[in-house]
Amino acid sequence: MPASEKEYLISFEPEKCTQCHGCEIACKAWRELDYGVQFRRVLNLWQGDYPLVKNVSLSLACLHCVEPACAAECPEGAISKHIEDGLVVVDETLCNGCGICAEACSYGVPQFGKNGIMQKCDLCRGQQLAQAAPPCVDTCPGEALSYIEVGRPAKKVHEERITRLLRSE
């Protein structure tokens, strides 16, 4: 797969999140998702033991990985990564809903709604949002989410950070 020229990211800062789930529901409402489908989800992760136990927040959606495992594993070649902006996209005409991508993704991103086709966060590309940020970013009271352009190394660092956070569970 050729290297992307640019990478975009909705970054997340745990210390600015209060787990209000506003981002999660903004996404569901603005993207009119089927029941049970989540492009973004808010997790409560535990660290340590009582009484020194801590919880850490994570608002998680597709990271549009530099080397997406979902695309590598898809037997139909339905998932690809855009060269121009690094977006990981699903070709709905090729996807047969087999679910292998969901097993390959360590972030639990791929979702399957009523039509059985894989769907996930597309950074709201193609949505009519005027100059506003994606609804998940726009609605956050703590500004924990930011829509940013990053380099490939920074994207990889972000992926590793999220992986480490998820492992703490």
Added chain:
Amino acid sequence: MDYKTALQIARANGEECIPTVCGMCGPGGPGGGCGIYAFVKDGRFTKVAGMDESPVNKGAICAKGHAAPQWVYSPDRLTHPLKRIGKKGEGKFEKIGWDAAIDHIAGVLTRQKQTYGAESLAILSPAKRSYSEYLHRFLTAHGSPNYGHSGICYMQREFAFCYTLGDFPRPDCDQSDLIIYWGRQPVYSGPVARPARAFLAARQRGAKIIAIKPSVEPDVGLADIWVPVRPGTDAALALAMLHVVIGEDLIDNAFVEKWCYGFKRLQAHVRQYDPGWAENISGVPAAQIEEVARLYATTPRAAIDLGNGVEHTPSASDTIRAVAILMAVTGHLDRPGGNIFTLPPKVAPKDILLTERYTQELVNKLVGPEFPLAFQPFLEGPTSAYYRILESVLTEKPYPVRAVIAPGTQASVSTRGTKNVLAALRKLDFFVVVDVARTADMPYADIVMPVATSYEVDHPFQMVPGWLMATNPVVEPVGSPKSIFEFFLDLGNAMGYGDDFWNGDIEAAMAEQLEPLGMDMSELRAKKSGVTYQPGPPVYEKYEKVFSRRSERLDHRPYLPQGKVALYNTTFERAGFTPLPIWREPPESLSATAELSEKFPLILSDYHTSKNYSASWQRNVPHLREIQPDPVLHIHPEAASARQIQGNDWVKVTSPHGWLKVKAEIYPGIRPDTIMILHGWWQGCRELGARDYPLADGGANVNTMYSVDPQKAYDPLVTAMASQTLVQVEKFEES
């Protein structure tokens, strides 16, 4: 987003954009409201964005706000007035017209007033809402004092603070170096509102955060110190902190000498409450009590944000008094970064409470005073305790209430003693439910009145500190075209109280209240994102003014007879209550009822607020239900494994008073001797196939678990009802 962006988005998508106030914290909107842009496509309300221009939410909006369209279009919406044709509790109704229903209610209330007196009517209060004043006004016009305040939230703090400090001291979080969130959830009560943002800002500024509560919630994850207190034992903790700061002379002697009354007696009194004593009761290590007391006393800019968590226990008023005294003696009152007194705003809407009609005769008719008669009326006027109104139906003491109106509140899931509440609803002569959607109590109603959400009507206006905003209709009414405001106007009119109810004209009601603000509704509506008011420069150390503040009692004598902080409270002493804060055990606890703890070894309490529901509402909204699909029990891994319980197991929780069937969530962030559950579970969600739960035993309604023993379950001053008991937990076996 701002208005311009919202309009551009609407235009690009072929939608309309309506600026208005969010109404998800209850029908008719909450006491305060967040600004939103509501989007409408082909006449259908589709989605919401937060309004940048609103100083309340500054462009953010929470999960509930985003789920508003699903609430408006829920299959649980009430669409027609209903009249009972079956037995009470059976839920059989026939449809009737709005006017016929109003006439029927007016007829019954008029006859009852003639036969039993006006006080035979009670109105149960929901949480403070934009329509709360209309409930009071109706009762006062009718001649009944029986406004049924919950005894569960907020007024306990107001009462104990007013009678100790003269006012409610707000934490000045923006300037604090140390903030103690004590029994307080700064997030769930309003995740996009000021307290939650102030919390995050303080954290990022590097302020030290201390969280005192039995379990870890999101705010604890961002705190420096977690004090895992046993539910209902905060008074012991506060008294021990007073013991430490006074014993170690960590006090502001100049302030104490000039502005506090009774220090010597307080000093002698708290000598008995050493941290070792408090450790046995609260479960908090003595060393941690000392650490927190010293940190608070020695940090010049330190604030305490005291929350609802301390208000549900027989020593609720003592906790609040002890904390108030702690603020005072350590010199943290009304100074930057401490707890400050807020003067009333310079401009405010006209008050419609009819306070000039309060009399001793009216007060004396209270069926179950929320505060003792000597302290009535208080801030909301004369009030009876919510539960005691229902109890009077059963005991007929001092007299039975004959009619109850429940406007936006659900007695069987909102207050304790579910079995008694249901028995009272069955026995009650006349019961009216007024709500936007199906409620738990509806099967017992004689009349059900459906009302519009605030997305479907053009009133009220919302005035919150710093912001005035019109409610603008988003869509045509789905259910009833009438609002809860119009229900009381129409009923007032039909009862012959038209002069007090603007002859049924809601426009006139709005105009009268707006008048002091120098505009009318059309002028306000023209201001698309409302009117913002800048606060004046802060004034500190307003001791003389605040400590001489007049009370709401009929004699209007000051709250503080000495013009000083009441460390030793002569007002309470004279009325027969303890002049100094003391420790009073919950009805059942590990330290007081050891004989129970073999059979019931764990402490149970409940969460008052949640991230996605407004009290007992909105479990029917799919987007919200998906966040929290099941009634879960937070249980520590050790407590679970000792009972062979795994995550997602259904478990039976049994107390001396009832039992629940709930789902176990293995929760590392909770005291191993305590389990917690969210209150308010009863409603199913049809879209997701979730059924209703039973209201009492075998359901998930935690209120059925607690003692309502008149001798043990109440705080004597503020009628707080205990939400602590002892339980056993076991895996649920189908029998």
